[in-house]
Amino acid sequence: MARIVQKYGGTSVGSVERIKHVASRIQKAQVEGNELVVVVSAMGKSTDGLVRLAGEITASPSKREMDMLLTTGEQVTISLLTMALHELGLEATSLTGWQAGMETEASHGNARISHINTDRIEEELSKGKVVIVAGFQGICGTEITTLGRGGSDTTAVALAAALKAERCDIYTDVTGVFTTDPRYVKQARKLHSISYDEMLEMANLGAGVLHPRAVEFAKNYDVPLMVASSMEEVEGTMIEEEVTMEQNLIVRGIAFENDVTKVTVKGLPNRLNTLSRLFSTLSEHKVNVDIIIQNQYDADHVNISFSITQSSLKETLAILQEAQEELQFTDIYFEEELAKVSIVGSGMVSNPGVAAKMFEVLAENEVFVKMVSTSEIKVSVVVDEADMVLAVEMLHAAFQLAEEVEEAEEVATLS
Amino acid sequence: MARIVQKYGGTSVGSVERIKHVASRIQKAQVEGNELVVVVSAMGKSTDGLVRLAGEITASPSKREMDMLLTTGEQVTISLLTMALHELGLEATSLTGWQAGMETEASHGNARISHINTDRIEEELSKGKVVIVAGFQGICGTEITTLGRGGSDTTAVALAAALKAERCDIYTDVTGVFTTDPRYVKQARKLHSISYDEMLEMANLGAGVLHPRAVEFAKNYDVPLMVASSMEEVEGTMIEEEVTMEQNLIVRGIAFENDVTKVTVKGLPNRLNTLSRLFSTLSEHKVNVDIIIQNQYDADHVNISFSITQSSLKETLAILQEAQEELQFTDIYFEEELAKVSIVGSGMVSNPGVAAKMFEVLAENEVFVKMVSTSEIKVSVVVDEADMVLAVEMLHAAFQLAEEVEEAEEVATLS
Structure with a gap:
C-alpha cells in the first residue's frame, strides 16, 4: 500500500462537475490500493471574488483579516469534495489547515511552515479514510495564517514530507512540464522527468505549472513530485533527484518571459558599498531586480545595469531620482520592450561550450544580446521582445529538444 | 463604560454597503463609550448558495461536512466587517467560533453550547478593540460545529451572559416586537418592552424576529435583550424581566400561523401508555406535534387529536398506518387549511376571564373554534385558515392592543 499526497488546483475543482470528477479520480487511486491525503485549493475564481469584496471595503486590508477571509475558499472546497467522496461510498473526512496541524510562523499573508x-x-x-486537507492555510497559536503564492503546492509537498509519502502528485490544467512553452513553440515536448534544480530554473515554463517554493521544499525533503493533468489520463512529468537517461542531456528546456526592462545607472562612485547601497534602496521599496551587471569604465566610476519588470519602471525611476544625491550617480538610462530567454539543464555545469553555442545560434539569427547572466545550470540572455519567440524556436531546434531521447548511446554522445 | 453585545443578522450585512453601514453604527456605539462585542451572521443569501452547491453534489450531505461548509459564511462576514471598522480608524479584530472559545456538545448541525x-x-x-465574532458556530475538541436555526442569536445571548454584558442588542430588519404581525394587521403597534416568557410565546410575531432558543437563554441567564432595526434609527423593543407599566396589560400580543393541519386518531385503547406510545412513534420520525387533545368517548377507548404543519401530513399518515396494528386504533381523520391564533400576556394567569372573552369575540364573528390549548400566559385556538386574519383583527381590537398605554391609572383599570 503506497501513501500518496495528491494536490488539485483551483481550476481542477472550479465547478461541482469538476469536483465530482476529482472525486472519481481519488476513488480510482484508492481502489488501486493507495492511502490518500488530498490537498485542494479554493474553487476556480472564488478567491478573486473574495479579494474583490475586500477591495470594495478598503484599499489596504489588514493582512490578518485577509487571511481570515481567503481561508474560507479552501474550506468550501474540502467540504464539497468530501461530500462527493461520500456520495461515491468512500470514507473521507475534511480538515482545515489548523485541524491538519499545519503550524506556521507568526506572519500573515506569507507565513512559512514551521512544523506539521x-x-x-x-x-x-x-481508520481507512481519505483525508482532504485545505491547502494554502495554516495556524500560529490560535491565529489563522496563509502561505502566500503557491501555497497549496507547498502544503501538499510539506505534507508529503511530514507523512513520509511515497510521492506527491500535483494535478493541474497542463499535462506536465515541457521543454518550452507549448503555446509559443509547437515543437515543445513534454518531459518524462526533470531534476529539482532544473525545475526551479524552469519554473516559468508550462504556464507556471508549479510554484518554485514547493519545488525547493520537495528538493530539501527529497519528495518525488509528479505533475500531471487533472482532466486527461496521460502520463505527467516526474520531478526527482535520480538521474535518468534523459537527465544527462545538456539542455533540458528553454524558459522565457517578456515585459523586461533594462535600467542603467551611470557614473556611480567606484566604492565597496556602491552595489549594496543601490540595491538596498530598491529593495526597501520592494522593487524586484533580476539580472545585475556591473561595468567599471574608469578607475573612479562604474555603470550598473539591472533588469526589472515593465510594471516597476515608473516606481524605480522615482526611487532613483529621489536618491540621486545619496547614491551620487550622473545619469539614468532605460530600455523597454525586452525579453529574457534562458536555457536550463543540469548537464551544463560540465559543458563550457553550451553558452558559446547559445550565443552562436542567436548571432546567426541576428538576435542582439543586451544582457547575459549565468548560473551553474542556466544561461539567460536579454534580447528585444520582438526577437523572443524566434530565439526560443532556434535554440529549441539547435539543442534538439523536440527529439525524444531513449537510447543510452545517444545520451552518451551528448554528455 | 457599558459592555454591550450587538448582533447583526444576514440581511443587515447582506452587501458591502450594508456592512459599511453596520460599521458606522458600531463606531457610533463605541464613541458613546461602550465596550463592544459584535456577533454577525453570513451575508444575506450566501448560506443558501452554499446549501445549493452541496445539493448539487449529494442529496444527503454529512452533517459534519455541512458544518465545515456553512461556517465559512460567517467567517467571510467577520473579516469584511473588521476591515470596514479599520477603514473607519477603529481598532478591531475578528474571531471565528472556535477562536472565540464557543465550546459545544459533540453534535453536528444543531449543537448546544456547553461552555464559553x-x-x-x-x-x-x-486592548481597546471591538471584537467581531462569527455567529452560529462553535467547536467541540477540534471539530467545527454549528448551533442550528437561530444560532447567531444564541451566540450573541450566550456571549452576553458569559461576558456579563449590560445588554444584548439584536439588530434586524424589523424595528421591534409588535402586538401582532404588521404585514397582516395595520393596527399592529410596536411594544416598548415585553417579558421573556411573553416573547417566547410570541416568537412568531414580527416575522420571526428572534429565535425562541435565544430568548430562553436570555431568560435563564437574565440577559436584557433589545430588538431594533439595523437600518432605521428608531427605538426598539426591550425584552427583560422587570415589570414596566405596559407589562401589566392582560393581553400583550397576538401570534398566528397558517398551514396547520389537525389529525384525529380514533378508537385507541384507553391505557396508561397510549399517549406516550403514539407520540413516541411520531417523534422517532421527527414529526413535530403542536397542540394535543385527548378525548375519552367510552370506558375503553379514547380519541386523540393533534395539530401538525401541512408539510408533515403525508409522512404522519404513513407512519400511523404503518403502526396501526401496534397502536390498535380504528380510524384516522384529518382536516387541512387551518390556522392557529394565540393571545399572549403574562397578566393572563390572574385573569380567568381572558379566555372566555377570546371565545366570545370569535363567536360574535362566527369564527368556529376547532381546538383549544392554554398555558399560563397564552390561549391558542385552531380555526379555519380563511378566518385567521379576521380573528386576529377582531381580537387585536377587543383587547385594545392598538392603544398606547402610558398612564398608570389606565393600567390599573385593566389589571
Whole structure:
C-alpha cells in the first residue's frame, strides 16, 4: 500500500462537475490500493471574488483579516469534495489547515511552515479514510495564517514530507512540464522527468505549472513530485533527484518571459558599498531586480545595469531620482520592450561550450544580446521582445529538444 | 463604560454597503463609550448558495461536512466587517467560533453550547478593540460545529451572559416586537418592552424576529435583550424581566400561523401508555406535534387529536398506518387549511376571564373554534385558515392592543 499526497488546483475543482470528477479520480487511486491525503485549493475564481469584496471595503486590508477571509475558499472546497467522496461510498473526512496541524510562523499573508503535527491525519488514515486537507492555510497559536503564492503546492509537498509519502502528485490544467512553452513553440515536448534544480530554473515554463517554493521544499525533503493533468489520463512529468537517461542531456528546456526592462545607472562612485547601497534602496521599496551587471569604465566610476519588470519602471525611476544625491550617480538610462530567454539543464555545469553555442545560434539569427547572466545550470540572455519567440524556436531546434531521447548511446554522445 | 453585545443578522450585512453601514453604527456605539462585542451572521443569501452547491453534489450531505461548509459564511462576514471598522480608524479584530472559545456538545448541525472560554475576547477587549465574532458556530475538541436555526442569536445571548454584558442588542430588519404581525394587521403597534416568557410565546410575531432558543437563554441567564432595526434609527423593543407599566396589560400580543393541519386518531385503547406510545412513534420520525387533545368517548377507548404543519401530513399518515396494528386504533381523520391564533400576556394567569372573552369575540364573528390549548400566559385556538386574519383583527381590537398605554391609572383599570 503506497501513501500518496495528491494536490488539485483551483481550476481542477472550479465547478461541482469538476469536483465530482476529482472525486472519481481519488476513488480510482484508492481502489488501486493507495492511502490518500488530498490537498485542494479554493474553487476556480472564488478567491478573486473574495479579494474583490475586500477591495470594495478598503484599499489596504489588514493582512490578518485577509487571511481570515481567503481561508474560507479552501474550506468550501474540502467540504464539497468530501461530500462527493461520500456520495461515491468512500470514507473521507475534511480538515482545515489548523485541524491538519499545519503550524506556521507568526506572519500573515506569507507565513512559512514551521512544523506539521500529523497526529490527526494519521488517526484518520488509520481508520481507512481519505483525508482532504485545505491547502494554502495554516495556524500560529490560535491565529489563522496563509502561505502566500503557491501555497497549496507547498502544503501538499510539506505534507508529503511530514507523512513520509511515497510521492506527491500535483494535478493541474497542463499535462506536465515541457521543454518550452507549448503555446509559443509547437515543437515543445513534454518531459518524462526533470531534476529539482532544473525545475526551479524552469519554473516559468508550462504556464507556471508549479510554484518554485514547493519545488525547493520537495528538493530539501527529497519528495518525488509528479505533475500531471487533472482532466486527461496521460502520463505527467516526474520531478526527482535520480538521474535518468534523459537527465544527462545538456539542455533540458528553454524558459522565457517578456515585459523586461533594462535600467542603467551611470557614473556611480567606484566604492565597496556602491552595489549594496543601490540595491538596498530598491529593495526597501520592494522593487524586484533580476539580472545585475556591473561595468567599471574608469578607475573612479562604474555603470550598473539591472533588469526589472515593465510594471516597476515608473516606481524605480522615482526611487532613483529621489536618491540621486545619496547614491551620487550622473545619469539614468532605460530600455523597454525586452525579453529574457534562458536555457536550463543540469548537464551544463560540465559543458563550457553550451553558452558559446547559445550565443552562436542567436548571432546567426541576428538576435542582439543586451544582457547575459549565468548560473551553474542556466544561461539567460536579454534580447528585444520582438526577437523572443524566434530565439526560443532556434535554440529549441539547435539543442534538439523536440527529439525524444531513449537510447543510452545517444545520451552518451551528448554528455 | 457599558459592555454591550450587538448582533447583526444576514440581511443587515447582506452587501458591502450594508456592512459599511453596520460599521458606522458600531463606531457610533463605541464613541458613546461602550465596550463592544459584535456577533454577525453570513451575508444575506450566501448560506443558501452554499446549501445549493452541496445539493448539487449529494442529496444527503454529512452533517459534519455541512458544518465545515456553512461556517465559512460567517467567517467571510467577520473579516469584511473588521476591515470596514479599520477603514473607519477603529481598532478591531475578528474571531471565528472556535477562536472565540464557543465550546459545544459533540453534535453536528444543531449543537448546544456547553461552555464559553472568554479569555481571548477579554484579552482583545482589554486592548481597546471591538471584537467581531462569527455567529452560529462553535467547536467541540477540534471539530467545527454549528448551533442550528437561530444560532447567531444564541451566540450573541450566550456571549452576553458569559461576558456579563449590560445588554444584548439584536439588530434586524424589523424595528421591534409588535402586538401582532404588521404585514397582516395595520393596527399592529410596536411594544416598548415585553417579558421573556411573553416573547417566547410570541416568537412568531414580527416575522420571526428572534429565535425562541435565544430568548430562553436570555431568560435563564437574565440577559436584557433589545430588538431594533439595523437600518432605521428608531427605538426598539426591550425584552427583560422587570415589570414596566405596559407589562401589566392582560393581553400583550397576538401570534398566528397558517398551514396547520389537525389529525384525529380514533378508537385507541384507553391505557396508561397510549399517549406516550403514539407520540413516541411520531417523534422517532421527527414529526413535530403542536397542540394535543385527548378525548375519552367510552370506558375503553379514547380519541386523540393533534395539530401538525401541512408539510408533515403525508409522512404522519404513513407512519400511523404503518403502526396501526401496534397502536390498535380504528380510524384516522384529518382536516387541512387551518390556522392557529394565540393571545399572549403574562397578566393572563390572574385573569380567568381572558379566555372566555377570546371565545366570545370569535363567536360574535362566527369564527368556529376547532381546538383549544392554554398555558399560563397564552390561549391558542385552531380555526379555519380563511378566518385567521379576521380573528386576529377582531381580537387585536377587543383587547385594545392598538392603544398606547402610558398612564398608570389606565393600567390599573385593566389589571
